[in-house]
Structure formats: structure tokens, C-alpha cells
Amino acid sequence: MEGGFYTLQDFMTYTKGITYLIMIVSLFSITGFWLFLTDRDTDTQSPEHHKTEHH
Amino acid sequence: MSEKTLSVNKTLLTPFNIFAGIVLIIGFFITVLRFTKGLGAVTNLSDNNPWGLWIGFDLLCGVSLAAGGFVTSAAVYIFGMKRYHSAVRPAILTGFLGYALVVFALHYDVGRPWRLPYPFLVQSGTTSLLFEVGACVALYLTVLFIEFTPAAMEWLGLKKARNIVVRLTMLLTIFGVVLSTLHQSSLGALYLIAPSKLHPLWYSTYLPVYFFVSSIIAGLSMVLFESTLSHHYFEDKMDETHLKENTGVTLGFGKAASLVLAGYFTIKIIGIAISNNWHYLTTGYGAWFLLELLGFVALPCFLYAVGVRDKNVKLIRWTALLTVLGIVLNRLNISLIAFNWQLPSSERYFPHWMEIMVSVFIVVVGILVFRFIVTKMPILYEHPDYKDNH
Numbered sequence: 001m002e003g004g005f006y007t008l009q010d011f012m013t014y015t016k017g018i019t020y021l022i023m024i025v026s027l028f029s030i031t032g033f034w035l036f037l038t039d040r041d042t043d044t045q046s047p048e049h050h051k052t053e054h055h
Numbered sequence: 056m057s058e059k060t061l062s063v064n065k066t067l068l069t070p071f072n073i074f075a076g077i078v079l080i081i082g083f084f085i086t087v088l089r090f091t092k093g094l095g096a097v098t099n100l101s102d103n104n105p106w107g108l109w110i111g112f113d114l115l116c117g118v119s120l121a122a123g124g125f126v127t128s129a130a131v132y133i134f135g136m137k138r139y140h141s142a143v144r145p146a147i148l149t150g151f152l153g154y155a156l157v158v159f160a161l162h163y164d165v166g167r168p169w170r171l172p173y174p175f176l177v178q179s180g181t182t183s184l185l186f187e188v189g190a191c192v193a194l195y196l197t198v199l200f201i202e203f204t205p206a207a208m209e210w211l212g213l214k215k216a217r218n219i220v221v222r223l224t225m226l227l228t229i230f231g232v233v234l235s236t237l238h239q240s241s242l243g244a245l246y247l248i249a250p251s252k253l254h255p256l257w258y259s260t261y262l263p264v265y266f267f268v269s270s271i272i273a274g275l276s277m278v279l280f281e282s283t284l285s286h287h288y289f290e291d292k293m294d295e296t297h298l299k300e301n302t303g304v305t306l307g308f309g310k311a312a313s314l315v316l317a318g319y320f321t322i323k324i325i326g327i328a329i330s331n332n333w334h335y336l337t338t339g340y341g342a343w344f345l346l347e348l349l350g351f352v353a354l355p356c357f358l359y360a361v362g363v364r365d366k367n368v369k370l371i372r373w374t375a376l377l378t379v380l381g382i383v384l385n386r387l388n389i390s391l392i393a394f395n396w397q398l399p400s401s402e403r404y405f406p407h408w409m410e411i412m413v414s415v416f417i418v419v420v421g422i423l424v425f426r427f428i429v430t431k432m433p434i435l436y437e438h439p440d441y442k443d444n445h
Contacts, residue, residue: 011331015328015329015331018331019328022321026324030318033314034314036360037310038310
């Protein structure tokens with residue numbers, strides 16, 4: 001990107017713009033990841049708790 | 056010689072003990088050399104590279120990998136996750152030994168180690184980051200020592216003193232979290248002063264945040280890694296509660312580590328975007344950075360998640376090792392590999408074999424002390440006189 005920006009405003013607009021886009025993508029992907037991580041959660045306590053839930 | 060003595064002698068001569076003995080002897084001679092002939096005799100440090108392996112590995116890795124103490128005690132005592140209680144004492148012990156060895160290693164690295172207390176007594180520059188790190192490490196080492204003492208007091212039978220210290224648990228935990236937040240981030244902030252020396256992919260104004268967040272990952276993973284080793288070598292020392300809670304600890308810590316790794320991955324990407332450093336990713340250093348980011352952050356994040364979903368304890372334990380290696384790689388990248396990256400190769404730093412040997416010596420000392428304490432004191436089991444008395 002060398003030579004692509006002539007003012008600090010140009011640089012900030014570009015980098016902040018990309019950062020905001022990444023943050024929007026992250027919000028959705030981390031929510032999805034959280035669901036992936038926890039969707040088989042039945043045992044939020046301990047293995048003992050787990051056992052008693054299933055028996 | 057009686058049969059009993061013979062069997063004791065036989066068990067003492069294990070491969071690890073022989074290795075440890077050799078390392079201790081070599082370490083002793085290098086220590087004598089270091090303190091009689093000076094830093095120049097045993098290190099490759101120079102004006103360009105005044106901080107070498109002893110800072111990059113012993114201090115930066117030591118402090119981050121010792122974060123399990125504050126992470127575990129915060130989870131149990133502040134957030135009330137009592138189901139992880141059996142993990143607290145091993146984590147506190149690992150943390151205490153980690154910090155004690157950091158200070159021990161600093162005596163080798165600092166030119167005039169007897170001046171280590173100077174920041175508190177002589178200088179007036181309390182706005183220095185290094186002062187903050189020094190103050191926090193000194194205070195937190197004291198906190199960890201006090202947090203560790205109940206185990207030693209139970210072993211020594213000092214019931215009254217032990218009960219007084221146990222009453223301070225919450226206060227000590229809060230101190231631990233505050234001090235750790237301060238100095239884990241300040242260690243990263245130390246590198247903010249060197250934007251022209253550290254490669255742009257690793258240099259970021261978010262370095263303090265990166266160091267703090269990655270220390271939580273390091274702490275969680277180190278508890279898992281240490282628990283794996285303890286299960287292998289000290290299972291006979293563990294009581295029923297410890298063994299029963301272990302699967303829950305592994306799954307819970309694995310899940311937490313996975314989520315924090317996902318957050319860490321995101322803020323690392325944001326760091327590249329905010330500085331517009333994308334073009335560096337296609338260079339040699341970029342490939343090395345991507346290896347660290349994808350191989351030691353994204354991959355363990357995914358593996359932890361799969362391990363938690365499938366309740367695959369073995370996978371989580373291997374992932375903990377991968378993550379610990381990733382933290383070590385990150386700290387070495389920042390302090391050594393990507394540091395002074397623009398210098399010609401003849402000016403670059405590579406540790407002297409005696410520096411490496413001192414680091415190995417310090418790790419071996421840590422393992423031996425850990426083994427002694429775990430064998431003698433109630434770390435992996437509850438003392439029969441204090442059952443459920445926390």
C-alpha cells in the first residue's frame with residue numbers, strides 16, 4: 001500500500017473502514033464459534049452432574 | 056547394604072535424575088563463571104541486543120506461563136466455579152515457582168544483580184514501565200508465596216497460621232488479578248519503545264493487550280499441561296476428588312482457552328488492519344508470522360473446540376502442549392527473532408550455548424522443586440485434617 005495514501009485522513013479512513021468490516025465479521029463468526037463450542041453442552045457442571053443427567 | 060537401601064539407590068538413578076544431575080553440575084560451573092567473569096564470558100549479548108534469551112525465554116515465557124495461578128484462583132474464588140477447586144493448588148504452585156524462577160533468572164541477566172531492589176529504594180522514575188513490571192513482579196511473587204503457604208503449613212502442622220492465611224484467600228486473589236493484569240500487559244508495553252526495531256507484524260500499539268490476553272491462554276494451557284504431566288508421574292499422590300474433578304477441569308479450561316484464543320486471533324487480525332500491514336504477509340517474515348498465527352493460535356483454538364465438543368480429553372491435553380509452544384514462540388519472536396530484523400545477519404543475536412544451558416538449568420531446578428513439593432505437601436490431595444475446609 002506504499003504510495004497509496006496522500007493524507008493521514010486517507011490512511012485512517014481506509015484502515016478504520018477495514019477494521020470495522022473485520023469487527024462486523026468477527027461479531028458473527030465468534031457468535032457462530034460459540035454455538036459450535038457449546039452446542040453439545042449438557043454437562044455445565046461436572047462429570048458427576050453429567051452422569052446423573054443421563055441416568 | 057540392605058535390600059531397602061539398594062532399592063532406594065536403584066530408584067534414584069532414573070534417566071531424568073541422571074539428566075538433572077548433569078544439568079545441575081554444568082549449571083553450577085556456568086553460574087560461577089557468570090558471577091566471576093561477568094556477562095561477556097557466558098553470553099552473546101551486545102549493545103544492539105542487550106536483552107537475550109534470559110529475558111525472551113526465562114522472563115517473558117516464565118511470567119506468561121505462570122499465569123495459571125491468577126486465572127485459576129480468579130475462576131474459583133471470584134467467579135465461584137468451585138468445581139475447579141482441585142486445580143487451584145497445583146496452579147498456584149506452578150505460578151509461584153514460575154515467578155520465583157523468573158526472579159532467579161534475573162540475577163543472571165542483570166549486570167549488577169545486587170541492585171535489583173534499587174527501583175524501590177534509590178531511583179525516582181516511578182513512571183517507568185520497567186519500574187511497574189519490577190514492582191508488580193515483586194509484589195505478586197509475595198502474594199503467590201502467601202497463597203502457597205497453606206499447603207506448606209498443613210505439611211508442617213502449623214494449624215493456626217494456616218487458618219489465618221486461608222481467611223485471606225479472597226483478598227490475595229483480588230491482589231493477584233490486579234497485579235497480573237498490570238504487569239502481564241506492561242511486559243508487552245516494554246516493546247512499545249522500539250517501533251523501529253521490532254518487525255511491524257509483531258509491533259503494535261495493542262502489544263500490552265496482546266500480552267495480557269495471551270497470558271490468560273498461557274495460564275489455562277499451562278494448567279492443562281501441568282495436570283497432564285502430574286497425572287502421568289504423580290497419579291499415586293492424587294486423591295479421589297482430584298481424580299474425579301479432572302475431566303471437568305480439562306473440559307472447562309479447554310473451552311475457556313478455545314474462546315480466548317478466538318478473541319486473541321481476532322484482535323491480532325485487527326492489529327494488522329489498523330496498521331495496514333497486509334503487504335508484509337507475503338514476505339519471509341510474513342510466512343513466519345502466519346505460521347505463528349495459524350499454526351499456534353487458530354489451530355489450537357479449533358482443536359480445543361473439537362476436543363470440548365467430543366469430550367476428547369487426550370486431544371485437549373495435546374492441544375495444551377501446542378498452545379504452550381505457541382506462547383513460547385510468540386515471546387521469542389517479539390524479543391529475539393523479529394527484533395532487530397533490519398540488522399545484517401552478522402549483527403543479529405543468537406544465544407551462546409551457556410545462555411541456553413542456564414535456561415535449561417533453571418527449568419530443571421523448577422521441575423525438581425515442583426517434584427519435591429508435590430511429593431511432600433498436600434498439593435494434589437486434600438490433607439486429611441482439613442477436608443472441605445477452604
